Amino acid sequence: xxxxxxxxxxxxxxxxxxxxxxxxxxxxxxxxxxxxxxxxxxxxxxxxxxxxxxxxxxxxxxxxxxxxxxxxxxxxxxxxxxxxxxxxxxxxxxxxxxxxxxxxxxxxxxxxxxxxxxxxxxxxxxxxxxxxxxxxxxxxxxxxxxxxxxxxxxxxxxxxxxxxxxxxxxxxxxxxxxxxxxxxxxxxxxxxxxxxxxxxxxxxxxxxxxxxxxxxxxxxxxxxxxxxxxxxxxxxx
Numbered sequence: 001x002x003x004x005x006x007x008x009x010x011x012x013x014x015x016x017x018x019x020x021x022x023x024x025x026x027x028x029x030x031x032x033x034x035x036x037x038x039x040x041x042x043x044x045x046x047x048x049x050x051x052x053x054x055x056x057x058x059x060x061x062x063x064x065x066x067x068x069x070x071x072x073x074x075x076x077x078x079x080x081x082x083x084x085x086x087x088x089x090x091x092x093x094x095x096x097x098x099x100x101x102x103x104x105x106x107x108x109x110x111x112x113x114x115x116x117x118x119x120x121x122x123x124x125x126x127x128x129x130x131x132x133x134x135x136x137x138x139x140x141x142x143x144x145x146x147x148x149x150x151x152x153x154x155x156x157x158x159x160x161x162x163x164x165x166x167x168x169x170x171x172x173x174x175x176x177x178x179x180x181x182x183x184x185x186x187x188x189x190x191x192x193x194x195x196x197x198x199x200x201x202x203x204x205x206x207x208x209x210x211x212x213x214x215x216x217x218x219x220x221x222x223x224x225x226x227x228x229x230x231x232x233x234x235x236x237x
Contacts, residue, residue, distance in 0.1 A: 005131060005134075006131060006134040007134075009131055009132070009134040009135040009138065010134045010135065010137055010138030011138060012135055012138065013118070013122075013134070013135040013136060013137065013138030013139035013140075013142070014138040014139060014141070014142035016118050016121075016122070016139060017114065017115070017118055017138075017139040017142040017143055018142075019179070020114035020117070020118065020143060020180075021142060021143060021146045023114075023175060023179070024055070024114060024143065024146060024147065024150070025146065025150050026150075027055050027150075028049070028055070028146070028147050028149075028150025028151050028153075028154065029150045029151075029153050029154040029158070030154060030158075031045075031049070031055060031058055031059060031062070031150075031151055031154060032045060032049075032150065032151040032152065032153060032154020032155040032156075032158055033154040033155070033157075033158025034059070034062060034154075034158070035048070035058075035062050035151075035154070035155065036154070036155050036158050037158065038062050038063070038065065038066040039066060040062065040065070042155045042156075045151060045155050046148065046151060046152060046155065048061070048062075049147055049148055049151040050148060052078075053109075053110065053112070053144060053147060054078075054081075054082055054085075054112070055147070056081055057078040057081050057082050060077055060078060060081060061074050061077075061078050064077065080211060080213070080214050081213060083214055083217075084113075084213075084214075084217055085111055087217070087221065088111055088113075088116040089108060089111065091116070091120070092111075092116070092119060092120075092123075095119075095123050095129050095132065096133065096136075098130075099133055103133055106137075107133065107136055107137065107140065110137075110140035110141060110143070110144050111140065112140070112143055113177065113180055114143055114180065115136070115139050115140040115143055116180075117179075117180040117183075117184075118139045119132075119135075119136055119139065120184070121183070122135055122136075122139075181194060187228075188227060188231065189223075189224040189225070189227040189228040189231065190224060192223055192224060192227050193220040193221060193223050193224030193227070194220065196216075196219055196220045196223040197216045197217060197219065197220030198216075199216075200212070200215060200216035200219050200220070201213065201216040204216060
């Protein structure tokens, strides 16, 4: 039986997400192992991956939970770390604003760094975006189920491999983020924004509650916007 165009787009999205799945897999396994070692029950670890679905926030939250940090601090810290998704959403809004609210809520719930990178590439290469939400759905849910599976592997088998977090497997995630960022640096404003963010993220790395992260992002965005404005102004003169 022939697949409908919607199903074909979903399969394409999942297929195009495969390189990102490979990079995220070690990260998910390490999270499952660390969550289990930190005293979280297997069900709680899986629930965190299913509901939160944000790797960096989950690592931070697990460490804070293990150190008996107050709930409000955990909420605020993970909120700050995840604020970058608001920027992703703003960038994708022109492409999804025609969708019903139920679709936008669904897609926002599974939006990740990797899904954003794949979707931006898709929107740039495809002229017709009327059915692209199916592609978005396939890509995002491929990462979602991959994250759940890898978390489960880490929870079940992490205890059998002590020191898993010290093997350097998390470097795969750094490589994945590099592969996400570099293709986006196609103009001077974007390149300058990335450089400013990179420098400030290093300078502010010791700031508490990951405030340095948001500072670096904010300054990078403002720098890119200012550069874009100046270039546009110069072109009109």
